[in-house]
Amino acid sequence: MxxxxxxxxxxxxxxxxxxxxxxxxxxxGIGLRYRARYVGPDGTEKxxxxxxxxxxxxxxxxxxxxxxxxxxxxxxxxxxQTTFREYAERxxxxxxxxxxxxxxxxxxxxLHALPYLGSRPLGSFKPEHIRDWLAALERAIPxxxxxxxxxxxxxxxxxxxxxxxxxxxxxxSASTVRAPARNPHQVVPWTPNRVFxxxxxxxxxxxxMVDLGAGCGLRQGExxxxxxxxxxxxxxxxHVGCQVKVIGGKLVFALPKRQKRREVPLSPxxxxxxxxxxxxxxxxxxxxxxxxxxxxxxTKRLLFVRPDGKGAVxxxxxxxRLWKSAxxxxxxxxxxxxxxxxxxxxxxxxxxxxxFYASALLDAGENIKALSAYLGxxxxxxxxRIYTHLLPSSEGRARLAMDKVYLSRPSGPDGP
Numbered sequence: 001m002x003x004x005x006x007x008x009x010x011x012x013x014x015x016x017x018x019x020x021x022x023x024x025x026x027x028x029g030i031g032l033r034y035r036a037r038y039v040g041p042d043g044t045e046k047x048x049x050x051x052x053x054x055x056x057x058x059x060x061x062x063x064x065x066x067x068x069x070x071x072x073x074x075x076x077x078x079x080x081q082t083t084f085r086e087y088a089e090r091x092x093x094x095x096x097x098x099x100x101x102x103x104x105x106x107x108x109x110x111l112h113a114l115p116y117l118g119s120r121p122l123g124s125f126k127p128e129h130i131r132d133w134l135a136a137l138e139r140a141i142p143x144x145x146x147x148x149x150x151x152x153x154x155x156x157x158x159x160x161x162x163x164x165x166x167x168x169x170x171x172x173s174a175s176t177v178r179a180p181a182r183n184p185h186q187v188v189p190w191t192p193n194r195v196f197x198x199x200x201x202x203x204x205x206x207x208x209m210v211d212l213g214a215g216c217g218l219r220q221g222e223x224x225x226x227x228x229x230x231x232x233x234x235x236x237x238x239h240v241g242c243q244v245k246v247i248g249g250k251l252v253f254a255l256p257k258r259q260k261r262r263e264v265p266l267s268p269x270x271x272x273x274x275x276x277x278x279x280x281x282x283x284x285x286x287x288x289x290x291x292x293x294x295x296x297x298x299t300k301r302l303l304f305v306r307p308d309g310k311g312a313v314x315x316x317x318x319x320x321r322l323w324k325s326a327x328x329x330x331x332x333x334x335x336x337x338x339x340x341x342x343x344x345x346x347x348x349x350x351x352x353x354x355x356f357y358a359s360a361l362l363d364a365g366e367n368i369k370a371l372s373a374y375l376g377x378x379x380x381x382x383x384x385r386i387y388t389h390l391l392p393s394s395e396g397r398a399r400l401a402m403d404k405v406y407l408s409r410p411s412g413p414d415g416p
Contacts, residue, residue, distance in 0.1 A: 080123025
């Protein structure tokens with residue numbers, strides 16, 4: 001057995017006859033009696049104390065510790081006492097994703113994980129603690145998709161703790177822990193009538209935003225960050241290489257989502273709408289820092305600026321004051337009651353214009369790979385999962401294919 005058991009209540013010393021005898025120590029009857037001591041993989045001595053009459057338990061623990069070291073399953077007892085909060089704080093500081101993603105993850109962990117899990121030592125977590133937390137999370141957050149994101153981030157923290165040898169297993173991975181289900185909601189594209197009704201309800205200087213969303217599939221931040229020189233009218237393309245986003249409460253220019261620049265086809269009629277917009281509302285030079293609030297200043301001539309013409313459009317201001325008002329005028333959501341805000345309309349945000357764009361292209365026969373590239377998705381499989389229900393059915397395509405064959409057959413007698 002690696003290490004040894006120290007009895008702190010008794011010690012051995014030479015007796016009158018020269019033989020070793022056990023005598024009481026100054027600590028007799030005080031505190032925990034047995035201390036199991038061993039040298040850990042890092043070369044330092046470690047120990048754990050046990051009460052009187054539990055020497056066998058101490059020996060069993062010491063034997064298990066030795067077996068864990070031999071099998072590579074050993075975890076330093078001191079590290080297991082690190083609380084979830086302490087480790088999560090270090091994990092959050094070490095994240096290297098873009099600032100917006102870091103802010104989002106930071107907020108999720110601090111609001112929805114630390115209040116429930118923060119004080120518990122990592123080594124004490126069991127699947128039941130995660131099940132209890134998920135039940136509390138479900139009561140606090142109705143949206144399964146958001147709960148799934150939070151659960152994924154908490155599980156990532158536990159995975160890192162396992163890798164760093166603070167604990168043996170990730171309790172989120174237990175078979176009895178069920179991650180929040182994927183959102184079963186299917187995208188229901190707007191009709192053309194609704195798209196153009198909302199367009200007409202917006203102030204005239206912002207109507208071309210709908211053309212870029214529904215006609216080119218741009219995200220809201222990409223529309224806010226589109227510069228005049230990125231529209232190639234002669235070639236029939238729009239270069240999407242910038243967005244306006246909020247970091248630390250400040251507006252900045254940044255690359256599109258997932259750092260993915262792209263080219264999007266520009267139809268002649270959408271091009272005409274953009275030309276008219278530029279004729280009525282010339283582009284305005286706007287200077288913002290690049291990527292972060294202290295980044296290098298970059299100037300772009302933007303198609304859309306604030307109503308006072310003095311800066312880039314801020315998402316929250318536009319959504320609250322202009323977009324939801326347009327939704328009310330178009331009959332998409334009900335008017336707000338006096339003294340209250342408009343009802344939540346997540347499914348009717350500007351992202352609905354991207355869904356319309358995707359549905360229009362699929363209906364016209366565009367393939368998933370091309371659509372994925374136009375939308376700026378990293379993986380065509382992601383695009384397929386979102387829009388697969390909008391694809392024409394295979395049986396429908398089979399019937400049309402056979403109809404074409406029979407319609408093209410030569411005329412003549414039908415039999416011998």
